[in-house]
Amino acid sequence: MTQKDMKISWVPQGGQATKVQTLAPTTEPQGSGLPSPTWMVGCGNMGGAVLAGWRAAGVDLAALTIIRPSGMPIEGIRTVKALADAGATPKLVILAVKPQSLEDVEGQLRSHAGSGTVIVSMLAGVTVASLRKRFPEAAAIVRVIPNLPVAVRRGVIGLYGESLDEVTQKQIGELFARLGYTIWLNDEAKLAALGALGGAGPAYVARFVRALAKAGEAQGLSSATAATIALETVFGTAWLAASSGDTMDALATQVASPNGTTEAGLAVMDRDSVLDQLVAVTIEAAARRGAELAEEAEASSLA
Numbered sequence: 001m002t003q004k005d006m007k008i009s010w011v012p013q014g015g016q017a018t019k020v021q022t023l024a025p026t027t028e029p030q031g032s033g034l035p036s037p038t039w040m041v042g043c044g045n046m047g048g049a050v051l052a053g054w055r056a057a058g059v060d061l062a063a064l065t066i067i068r069p070s071g072m073p074i075e076g077i078r079t080v081k082a083l084a085d086a087g088a089t090p091k092l093v094i095l096a097v098k099p100q101s102l103e104d105v106e107g108q109l110r111s112h113a114g115s116g117t118v119i120v121s122m123l124a125g126v127t128v129a130s131l132r133k134r135f136p137e138a139a140a141i142v143r144v145i146p147n148l149p150v151a152v153r154r155g156v157i158g159l160y161g162e163s164l165d166e167v168t169q170k171q172i173g174e175l176f177a178r179l180g181y182t183i184w185l186n187d188e189a190k191l192a193a194l195g196a197l198g199g200a201g202p203a204y205v206a207r208f209v210r211a212l213a214k215a216g217e218a219q220g221l222s223s224a225t226a227a228t229i230a231l232e233t234v235f236g237t238a239w240l241a242a243s244s245g246d247t248m249d250a251l252a253t254q255v256a257s258p259n260g261t262t263e264a265g266l267a268v269m270d271r272d273s274v275l276d277q278l279v280a281v282t283i284e285a286a287a288r289r290g291a292e293l294a295e296e297a298e299a300s301s302l303a
């Protein structure tokens with residue numbers, strides 16, 4: 001089906017995609033769950049974050065089996081060490097391994113991924129075409145690029161799929177919409193852009209918070225106080241901006257009085273667009289690496 005750039009929703013559902021209705025825990029009705037059976041292959045940082053978000057959203061995880069070599073148990077969820085022990089053919093497979101582990105998983109998974117199985121892959125840089133070569137019989141292949149704040153249901157989630165019927169697209173979209181701002185993209189290249197910005201973004205924001213905290217320490221605050229002030233400032237600013245819908249320029253103007261302290265700081269930050277340039281080359285580097293990973297995955301699927 002033809003997909004459009006379609007914003008599904010903020011959490012909680014409904015309301016303007018560009019505004020946060022509330023940041024309080026949501027109270028949506030429980031009940032929607034994963035198709036039975038669902039397998040999650042790999043459950044590290046990102047798989048674990050998705051699970052945490054679904055749990056917080058009250059998604060029924062009874063149908064889920066996790067496959068991970070360590071067999072490290074996850075409370076309340078059936079966990080096995082090998083695909084051979086996973087059980088009946090899955091309706092949904094969520095791939096949450098590193099791209100480097102795909103070769104290993106592929107051989108074992110292919111025979112389970114038939115015409116009744118939808119594959120949702122989180123693997124950054126591994127294209128639908130590459131996945132399709134590995135799992136030619138699968139009913140549909142969807143790529144998802146989440147980011148770590150899905151764990152607290154404030155994630156950014158990009159989706160792109162091929163061979164999807166409308167019902168499946170809706171079901172998958174709704175599952176991920178429980179984890180934050182979810183958008184279907186109509187062009188796989190845009191998914192890479194979303195990954196460079198939203199997928200990697202929490203790491204850049206974390207660095208910015210750390211830099212704020214270090215600067216606060218240099219002004220004489222204790223390290224713990226500076227860290228808390230830096231984090232709360234970024235959190236509060238994001239909350240305010242999302243709630244008010246004000247542009248970032250308008251927000252900065254509200255803080256900066258003419259010739260005041262903030263303006264003195266902004267003059268440094270804005271000089272020669274130094275911050276814009278730093279962020280632009282940072283995101284470009286992430287996008288370039290994403291393209292390299294896609295090429296490596298493509299090469300290995302042809303090998």
Ligand SMILES: NC(=O)c1ccc[n+]([C@@H]2O[C@H](COP(=O)([O-])OP(=O)(O)OC[C@H]3O[C@@H](n4cnc5c(N)ncnc54)[C@H](OP(=O)(O)O)[C@@H]3O)[C@@H](O)[C@H]2O)c1
Pocket residue numbers: 041042043044045046047048067068069070071072096097098099101104105122123124125145146147148199200
């Ligand atoms: N981290 C992010 O912010 C982010 C953002 C967007 C997309 N992604 C994508 O998410 C994927 C997972 O990243 P991650 O950061 O969660 O990696 P991770 O923390 O290293 O987790 C990898 C998981 O894969 C499992 N695994 C390894 N070999 C396996 C095999 N042969 N069969 C089954 N499971 C296997 C590991 O099992 P054990 O637990 O038993 O060791 C672990 O649970 C990557 O493809 C990445 O591109 C990540």
